[in-house]
Ligand code: AMP
């Protein structure tokens with residue numbers, strides 16, 4: 046399977062002392078950090094988080110249905126999951142994370158049949174598009190990216206066990222989960238289902254049609270549909286069983302975290318709990334985290350409303366992918382986020398401010414020694430950043446801590462108060478910030494000159510100046526400007542930045 050590989054270099058997990066842990070090493074006066082806390086949909090409380098066993102977080106997140114390109118609403122949820130992953134690692138945990146790829150469902154079958162393609166032929170293109178979009182958005186690849194169609198047999202076996210446990214009934218060749226056999230049904234969505242009609246059959250695979258009824262575990266094939274031949278009969282799995290089976294197979298009977306978009310709470314996650322706990326008799330997941338919607342003019346961004354943009358749409362309008370990432374990450378995941386192009390432009394501007402700040406720190410000429418007040422300010426800003434992230438991933442507060450710091454340090458640099466020995470800690474803080482937000486490195490556009498190339502040409506220009514070949518030096522500068530790179534000569538060397546469009 047391409048997705049798990051085709052990667053974009055997840056950082057190593059073991060051996061690196063997590064940055065947060067280092068913060069407490071060097072200053073005995075630094076505040077004792079609050080524990081990492083998440084809002085748990087199951088308990089409806091903010092709870093302290095740590096994994097149940099050893100130092101490993103066993104996490105399952107619901108992945109895309111690959112019937113079309115994902116839109117940036119989908120990517121809001123996947124970006125939240127990425128920030129979650131990165132913060133868990135910064136907190137010193139090792140990740141064992143599974144994400145499914147739903148590559149068989151009603152829409153996929155309908156579209157594949159209409160095009161006269163096999164399921165694999167139809168979904169291959171959208172799987173690859175999803176992988177490419179994730180890479181552009183700098184979303185780390187989970188440890189296991191698992192397509193449903195590679196686990197059909199395990200799903201059939203699980204359904205067989207549910208049959209044996211009396212949790213199912215068959216009708217017209219399909220097998221349904223009997224919700225009446227799971228009295229705790231509703232505990233995640235906090236819905237009261239005491240009035241449901243036992244035995245009612247409704248196909249809720251298309252989850253907009255969610256209803257408090259029994260659901261299909263195994264669907265008899267309709268004329269001309271794809272199906273698998275299993276002991277339980279010919280058919281294909283329903284959507285919900287896919288996640289239960291793959292989560293348990295890779296992570297064990299009880300997960301530390303299960304996450305997804307808020308629309309999945311009911312019925313999808315409720316159904317996952319009913320199936321999994323009926324199979325194992327154990328709690329399915331200790332924590333349930335759900336991301337709120339990306340909205341457009343007050344409505345959920347969705348395919349069915351037609352109010353969506355894919356990542357390709359946005360990049361086609363000239364915005365860099367990291368601006369999309371920044372925008373999606375900037376609002377805490379439990380708050381709705383209204384998508385606007387103004388917001389995207391502000392994200393782009395914010396990234397430029399951060400990059401220029403980094404450049405100034407790297408290239409500025411500062412007198413020797415340390416400014417103690419600034420050193421203290423750096424420590425305080427880091428603590429604020431970490432405290433915000435520990436507080437249920439409050440990315441807005443974390444960004445506020447970074448920008449307040451940026452403003453103060455810029456003022457200190459303007460006033461000549463910055464000292465050479467403050468530089469390292471400031472850059473470390475920026476690196477820590479970027480290990481989570483991942484926006485500082487520009488994405489080279491197709492045909493755009495890369496960073497290394499810019500550095501090389503600056504070196505060539507410096508060499509030309511040394512050789513007193515000023516015509517060549519000017520020519521290199523002009524050429525860079527044509528390609529969107531502005532040079533600025535300072536006492537300590539040449540700085541450069543990209544022209545903002
Ligand atoms: P799907 O490909 O439809 O299975 O959806 C993939 C993920 O995107 C799920 O976790 C959904 O909850 C999530 N999702 C869909 N629409 C939005 C939206 N407008 N905002 C945030 N998440 C969304």
Ligand code: ZN
Nearest residue numbers: 107108288313
């Ligand atoms: Zn799922």
